[in-house]
Amino acid sequence: MFRGHSHLALDGKGRLAVPARYRDLLLAQCAGHLIVTLDPSACLLLYPFPEWEPIERKLNALPSFNPVSRQMQRVLVGSATDVELDSAGRILLPAHLRERIGLDKEAVLVGQGNKFEIWSAEAWTALYATAHELPNQLASAMQTGDIPDDLRNFSL
Numbered sequence: 001m002f003r004g005h006s007h008l009a010l011d012g013k014g015r016l017a018v019p020a021r022y023r024d025l026l027l028a029q030c031a032g033h034l035i036v037t038l039d040p041s042a043c044l045l046l047y048p049f050p051e052w053e054p055i056e057r058k059l060n061a062l063p064s065f066n067p068v069s070r071q072m073q074r075v076l077v078g079s080a081t082d083v084e085l086d087s088a089g090r091i092l093l094p095a096h097l098r099e100r101i102g103l104d105k106e107a108v109l110v111g112q113g114n115k116f117e118i119w120s121a122e123a124w125t126a127l128y129a130t131a132h133e134l135p136n137q138l139a140s141a142m143q144t145g146d147i148p149d150d151l152r153n154f155s156l
Contacts, residue, residue, distance in 0.1 A: 002111030007121065010105055014098055015090040016118070019109065023089045032085030036093060036118070037076050042101055043110075044093070044118040049082075051114045056080065093118070 006019050018026065026032055030048035037052075039045045047055070059077050062069035079100075083091045093103070106121035119127070141147040 001113060002116055003113070005108055005110040005124075008107050008109055010093070010098075010103070010107055011090075013092065014095060015086075015092050016107055016109070017088070017090045018085060020089065022111075023085065026085055034083050034085065034091060035080050036083050036091070036097060037081065038079035038097055038100055039117065040072075040075055042119075042123055044097055044101060044103075045076075046083075046091075046109075046116040046118055047114070052080070 002022060002025075008016055008019075010016055026034070026048060030050055033049040035047045035049055035052040037045050037047075056077055059073050062073060064070055064073070079097060081094050081097065083093070085091055098104070101118075101120055102123065103118070103120045108119045108121055108124035110117040110119065110124070138147065138151070142152075
């Protein structure tokens with residue numbers, strides 16, 4: 001289970017050091033074999049390979065004649081890249097993916113249960129600064145009916 005967030009520095013080659021608290025779990029779960037791909041919301045997604053496989057199968061099973069499905073396949077599967085955890089606990093993030101999300105020197109690794117999100121520090125700071133708006137957004141979505149059924153009775 002991956003949770004919390006960590007501010008990390010990329011080295012000159014674009015390598016990101018995975019926090020030590022996750023390394024043993026990643027080695028046990030997937031022998032350090034990970035998939036990094038582009039998320040449509042301007043971050044990268046980092047999956048242990050066994051978590052990625054069923055997602056990739058589902059994406060590839062979507063109808064290719066549906067323009068939205070096809071775009072999802074192009075973005076998520078087309079950007080997916082195999083990365084390996086090296087002996088120092090680092091992964092090399094591909095330059096084209098770093099460039100796409102504006103990731104230069106400072107990154108934020110955000111645990112999301114079975115995967116991580118990787119954000120540029122600037123984008124994460126901007127997103128995190130709007131967290132106080134969430135209650136109003138939820139209230140508005142409830143009124144317009146735009147809230148997923150799973151959130152209707154959710155409480156903390």
